[in-house]
Amino acid sequence: MKSNQISLTFSSIPENVSLARLLIASVGGQLDLSLNDIEELKVAVSEAVSNAIIHGYQNVPNNIVYLDLDITNNLLTIVVKDEGCGISNVEQAMQPAYSTDPERMGLGFVFMQSFMDELQVKSALEEGTIVTMKKHFKQTPISSH
Numbered sequence: 001m002k003s004n005q006i007s008l009t010f011s012s013i014p015e016n017v018s019l020a021r022l023l024i025a026s027v028g029g030q031l032d033l034s035l036n037d038i039e040e041l042k043v044a045v046s047e048a049v050s051n052a053i054i055h056g057y058q059n060v061p062n063n064i065v066y067l068d069l070d071i072t073n074n075l076l077t078i079v080v081k082d083e084g085c086g087i088s089n090v091e092q093a094m095q096p097a098y099s100t101d102p103e104r105m106g107l108g109f110v111f112m113q114s115f116m117d118e119l120q121v122k123s124a125l126e127e128g129t130i131v132t133m134k135k136h137f138k139q140t141p142i143s144s145h
């Protein structure tokens, strides 16, 4: 079984959301996933990364977002981590349409939940947030040249 581990750290600027999307699209393209699955992975990753930048770091640009991808045994694991403000009540934050920002829809976690097979959120105030998402795929990753 072919495995793969990728770690990316980047500044908390909105431009890097597209970088994260590109990375997951490339990795997803190497797995036995449909184009629709890949689109969903891109949405899930960009929602988690956007949350880290917008909420975790409150749009302050000189902070670091961590994105880790792991492919082992037909399972893709995506971890998005920030060392920002943290979430006081994770259960409440994950409710559909809940947002601390009245301008927002409060749907980021809803997308992550519905597009991924598993979603786990660990958070501590003033320490940060770790979002772990898992997706199963069918076959051995194909090699691309």
Ligand SMILES: Nc1ncnc2c1ncn2[C@@H]1O[C@H](COP(=O)(O)OP(=O)(O)OP(=O)(O)O)[C@@H](O)[C@H]1O
Pocket: 047, 051, 052, 053, 055, 056, 057, 082, 084, 085, 086, 087, 093, 094, 098, 099, 100, 101, 104, 105, 106, 107, 108, 109, 110, 129
């Ligand atoms: N990394 C994070 N750090 C701190 N707070 C967070 C983080 N991620 C989410 N939250 C909190 O959880 C709430 C819900 O997040 P969610 O992504 O579902 O909605 P949203 O970001 O408010 O709106 P949308 O994603 O639709 O633009 C946010 O409003 C915010 O208060």
Ligand SMILES: [Mg+2]
Pocket: 047, 050, 051, 107, 108, 109
């Ligand atoms: Mg969001």
